[in-house]
Amino acid sequence: MRVRILGSGAGGGFPQWNCGCSNCRRYRSGLFRGSARSQAQLAFSEDGEDWYLLNASPDLRYQIESTPELHPRAPGRNSPIRGVILSGADVDLCLGLLLLREWHRLEVYSTAGVRAAITNGNCFFRVFERMTGQLRWECVEPGSAHSLDSFSFRLLSMPGKYPAWAIDPSDLRPDQAVSGILIESRSHQTLAFLPGLPCISPDLLNVLASCVIVLVDGTFWSEDELIEIEPNARRASEIGHMPVSGPNGSMAALSSLTGTRRIYIHINNTNPILDESSSQHRAVREAGWEVAYDGMELAL
Ligand SMILES: [Zn+2]
Numbered sequence: 024m025r026v027r028i029l030g031s032g033a034g035g036g037f038p039q040w041n042c043g044c045s046n047c048r049r050y051r052s053g054l055f056r057g058s059a060r061s062q063a064q065l066a067f068s069e070d071g072e073d074w075y076l077l078n079a080s081p082d083l084r085y086q087i088e089s090t091p092e093l094h095p096r097a098p099g100r101n102s103p104i105r106g107v108i109l110s111g112a113d114v115d116l117c118l119g120l121l122l123l124r125e126w127h128r129l130e131v132y133s134t135a136g137v138r139a140a141i142t143n144g145n146c147f148f149r150v151f152e153r154m155t156g157q158l159r160w161e162c163v164e165p166g167s168a169h170s171l172d173s174f175s176f177r178l179l180s181m182p183g184k185y186p187a188w189a190i191d192p193s194d195l196r197p198d199q200a201v202s203g204i205l206i207e208s209r210s211h212q213t214l215a216f217l218p219g220l221p222c223i224s225p226d227l228l229n230v231l232a233s234c235v236i237v238l239v240d241g242t243f244w245s246e247d248e249l250i251e252i253e254p255n256a257r258r259a260s261e262i263g264h265m266p267v268s269g270p271n272g273s274m275a276a277l278s279s280l281t282g283t284r285r286i287y288i289h290i291n292n293t294n295p296i297l298d299e300s301s302s303q304h305r306a307v308r309e310a311g312w313e314v315a316y317d318g319m320e321l322a323l
Pocket of ligand 1: 038039042043044045046047048292293
C-alpha cells in the first residue's frame, strides 16, 4: 500500500495567514530552517489506481494538484479518488469535501454523529444532490472493522467533543465525536492515523504497538504553547491535544513502541519542532520520531 502525506500541518497550516508567532514571522522573512506545511491530509492506494483520502482538508484542491497520482487519467471529468474516511467534524477535517463536488461519485465513511454534525442544517451539502448516487455516505460504528475492495479500516473512539458550531451536539453520541483511524493493507499491515490524540490509554497503547506506522498528533510541543503567544488561549489538553514533550507528553507515553515507525503529523505553526535547527526538533529525532512533511511517502 502506498501512503502519501499531502498535508502535515494543523488547522491553519504553516505559516498561518493571521499568525505572527516566531515561526510564522521567521518563515515569512526567509530566516526559518524548515518547510511550509498545508493542513493535515493523507491519501493511500493499494494498487496505485484507486485512491482514498483520510479526511478532506481545506487545502485539498491544491494538495490534489500537487500530486500527479491523484490527477484524472482520461479526457473529461474523472478522478482516481474513490472515497474519504473522516476522523471528526471539525472544519479542518472536512471542509475539503465541498471541494470534491463537481459531478463526481464519492464514498464517505464516518460515524453517524460526525455525519450529523457536518450536514445537519448545512445547505451547502445539497451540492452533492445534483445527480443520483453522487455522494454515498456510510455511517460506521467505532471499533468495528470495515472491509473495502483492497483494504479494511476501523475507527477508534477518542475522548473529544463535536465542534462548538454543530447544531444540537447534545443529541449526538459523545463516543462518535472524534476518532483515530486504523488502515489495514492487503498484506495485513496496519497504519494508525491519530491527528487528534487527547490521551493514551493502555488499550490504545496495545493497538498502536501492533501497527507498522503510527501518525500521531504533533499539534503542540508543550501544554502552554498557545498561552505563551495569546494569553487568552487555551491549553493543549483543553482542546484535545496531548503535547509532544514533558512527562505526560506523547513522546514519553509512546517510548516503548521501538518497533513501530513513529511520525508526528498535524503540527501547529507554533510548534518548535517545525524548526529543523531547534533543540526540540533534535530531541524528537533523537527519540526515534520522524516529523511529517508535505509530500512524504510511506509504504505498508
Ligand atoms: Zn504562527
